[in-house]
Amino acid sequence: xxxxxxxxxxxxxxxxxxxxxxxxxxxxxxxxxxxxxxxxxxxxxxxxxxxxxxxxxxxxxxxxxxxxxxxxxxxxxxxxxxxxxxxxxxxxxxxxxxxxxxxxxxxxxxxxxxxxxxxxxxxxxxxxxxxxxxxxxxxxxxxxxxxxxxxxxxxxxxxxxxxxxxxxxxxxxxxxxxxxxxxxxxxxxxxxxxxxxxxxxxxxxxxxxxxxxxxxxxxxxxxxxxxxxxxxxxxxxxxxxxxxxxxxxxxxxxxxxxxxxxxxxxxxxxxxxxxxxxxxxxxxxxxxxxxxxxxxxxxxxxxxxxxxxxxxxxxxxxxxxxxxxxxxxx
Numbered sequence: 001x002x003x004x005x006x007x008x009x010x011x012x013x014x015x016x017x018x019x020x021x022x023x024x025x026x027x028x029x030x031x032x033x034x035x036x037x038x039x040x041x042x043x044x045x046x047x048x049x050x051x052x053x054x055x056x057x058x059x060x061x062x063x064x065x066x067x068x069x070x071x072x073x074x075x076x077x078x079x080x081x082x083x084x085x086x087x088x089x090x091x092x093x094x095x096x097x098x099x100x101x102x103x104x105x106x107x108x109x110x111x112x113x114x115x116x117x118x119x120x121x122x123x124x125x126x127x128x129x130x131x132x133x134x135x136x137x138x139x140x141x142x143x144x145x146x147x148x149x150x151x152x153x154x155x156x157x158x159x160x161x162x163x164x165x166x167x168x169x170x171x172x173x174x175x176x177x178x179x180x181x182x183x184x185x186x187x188x189x190x191x192x193x194x195x196x197x198x199x200x201x202x203x204x205x206x207x208x209x210x211x212x213x214x215x216x217x218x219x220x221x222x223x224x225x226x227x228x229x230x231x232x233x234x235x236x237x238x239x240x241x242x243x244x245x246x247x248x249x250x251x252x253x254x255x256x257x258x259x260x261x262x263x264x265x266x267x268x269x270x271x272x273x274x275x276x277x278x279x280x281x282x283x284x285x286x287x288x289x290x291x292x293x294x295x296x297x298x299x300x301x302x303x304x305x306x307x308x309x310x311x312x313x314x315x316x317x318x319x320x321x322x323x324x325x326x327x328x329x330x
Contacts, residue, residue: 001134003089017288017297020280020297022052023052023219024057024276025080026052029089029090029308030045030048030091032305033045033090034047034250042093042108044107045093045253045254046108047250050250051181053217055217057314058223067117067146068118069146070151071118071149072109072151072152072249073121075151078151084116086305087167087311088101088179090309090313091209100162101120109121110232114183117237119132125156126161126162139175139206149176150165153182154191157195159299166177168206169207170209175236176239177226178242179244180200182216185252187252189311192260201243203241207237208310209239211241214243214244215245216244216246216275217273218273219279222242222244
């Protein structure tokens with residue numbers, strides 16, 4: 001990374017420190033959740049580790065006061081950038097009554113918040129894509145200045161929902177950003193057994209939109225591509241497909257054993273290119289991140305995650321009678 005690339009993108013030292021803080025917060029929450037899962041305290045983890053740069057770089061290019069996000073289940077970095085807290089995510093992990101996503105009804109990763117403009121996710125993969133397209137259509141019909149962001153894995157780019165959503169958005173020139181986090185594996189299926197084209201971004205031409213592939217381990221590369229896509233959407237020029245090429249550093253979920261399908265040397269090599277380490281080195285080279293500042297951020301985040309864990313662990317479960325709430329008309 002050359003020096004001070006962030007300034008050429010219009011980002012201040014404070015902006016890139018916030019970018020790093022959010023990436024690190026996502027990592028720390030995720031690591032804590034794995035420990036809690038292995039200790040038998042929370043039932044399930046679906047990890048964002050390795051994808052934080054893609055998620056945070058993308059989210060910070062949006063206007064989080066008016067734009068909408070329809071994230072996929074790994075997008076802890078996105079929802080933290082949109083205003084969710086460590087406590088919110090821990091309440092979800094522990095499936096407690098105060099979980100803002102579903103009141104403890106849904107497994108983790110099913111993000112949703114009306115207040116924060118995060119469209120509620122569902123268990124079948126890719127269903128968030130047509131929802132984002134619908135929200136963008138509504139915004140356009142109402143004359144609102146908004147962009148809709150939706151993310152998904154490269155495996156999801158093979159689902160009908162993606163193709164229908166992309167086609168509709170292309171035809172109607174809707175302000176949607178299709179953000180593919182290509183982490184190389186759809187659970188256990190490697191990328192070469194998923195798509196025949198070189199890149200997921202190559203699919204964009206079929207829908208009359210630009211497609212761009214970026215280094216998903218570099219939040220500044222991602223931010224730059226996202227900013228251009230957001231500006232296009234706002235100008236009424238239609239959707240964009242962005243492929244952020246990254247790598248999932250953990251198994252697919254806490255129920256998966258990736259040793260059965262991934263060479264562990266490949267995982268070790270990916271860890272050497274950890275986006276958090278790379279971005280930290282860049283900020284240190286620029287003089288933005290000093291030893292003292294790093295210690296301050298790490299200490300603050302440790303307190304934040306500790307407090308969130310303690311609060312969520314001691315919070316109440318929902319009453320059994322609430323199981324049918326929001327299921328039938330009342």
